[in-house]
Amino acid sequence: MKALLINGSPRTNGCTFTVLTELKNTLEKEGIDAEIIHVGHKDIHGCTAYRKCAQTSKCVFDDIVNEVAPKFAEADAFVIGAPVYYASPAGGAISFLDILFFSTSKIDKTMKVGAAVVTCRRGGNIVIPGSKNVDHIKDNFDIFDFELTQNEMKEISAINRNKTYYTATPEVLKQYAEMVPPVDEQK
Numbered sequence: 001m002k003a004l005l006i007n008g009s010p011r012t013n014g015c016t017f018t019v020l021t022e023l024k025n026t027l028e029k030e031g032i033d034a035e036i037i038h039v040g041h042k043d044i045h046g047c048t049a050y051r052k053c054a055q056t057s058k059c060v061f062d063d064i065v066n067e068v069a070p071k072f073a074e075a076d077a078f079v080i081g082a083p084v085y086y087a088s089p090a091g092g093a094i095s096f097l098d099i100l101f102f103s104t105s106k107i108d109k110t111m112k113v114g115a116a117v118v119t120c121r122r123g124g125n126i127v128i129p130g131s132k133n134v135d136h137i138k139d140n141f142d143i144f145d146f147e148l149t150q151n152e153m154k155e156i157s158a159i160n161r162n163k164t165y166y167t168a169t170p171e172v173l174k175q176y177a178e179m180v181p182p183v184d185e186q187k
């Protein structure tokens with residue numbers, strides 16, 4: 001068994017790496033090979049939906065994603081690690097995943113195990129005080145301490161109109177099929 005652990009943080013020795021190292025050690029104790037690969041500090045191009053990868057199974061931007069893809073194909077388990085940046089995974093981690101998954105659509109991912117680890121400083125995950133200011137630390141705890149009133153629950157229920165906007169009727173499917181230009185015409 002082989003697990004591929006991706007560090008999507010630009011900091012190769014930071015908190016995300018620390019968590020991934022804990023995970024690697026635990027997996028190895030269980031007899032599972034584990035490799036950590038740093039990708040977050042590399043230049044990773046965002047996906048441009050160029051779609052050449054549908055023909056070549058490689059991204060036209062020949063960066064770390066193309067290097068990792070064969071290891072991803074072989075791995076039994078895949079873990080993405082990322083720090084929270086502005087309430088979202090760090091950009092490099094997202095670009096990495098977008099292109100990895102888009103360019104490996106022909107790789108059979110059946111039964112591959114997937115997991116994610118995130119690290120953050122404040123509201124992005126759990127309460128780990130990154131401050132010495134007691135009021136600030138209390139604020140961090142308090143973001144989870146709320147209850148919705150009956151009225152607020154009613155307002156939320158009212159938003160649900162039980163209406164589906166996109167239905168796969170033959171007309172809609174045809175429209176969608178016509179929306180995608182042939183691969184070779186894409187710039």
Ligand SMILES: Cc1cc2nc3c(=O)[nH]c(=O)nc-3n(C[C@H](O)[C@H](O)[C@H](O)COP(=O)(O)O)c2cc1C
Pocket residue numbers: 009010011013014015016017082083084085086087088119120121122123124125
């Ligand atoms: C640009 C930037 C944005 C961040 N945004 C958030 C955030 O929205 N919420 C949060 O809890 N932490 C945020 N953080 C803190 C990081 O998530 C936190 O320090 C993380 O543990 C860093 O991981 P690393 O050591 O692997 O780089 C941000 C850090 C940076 C550099």
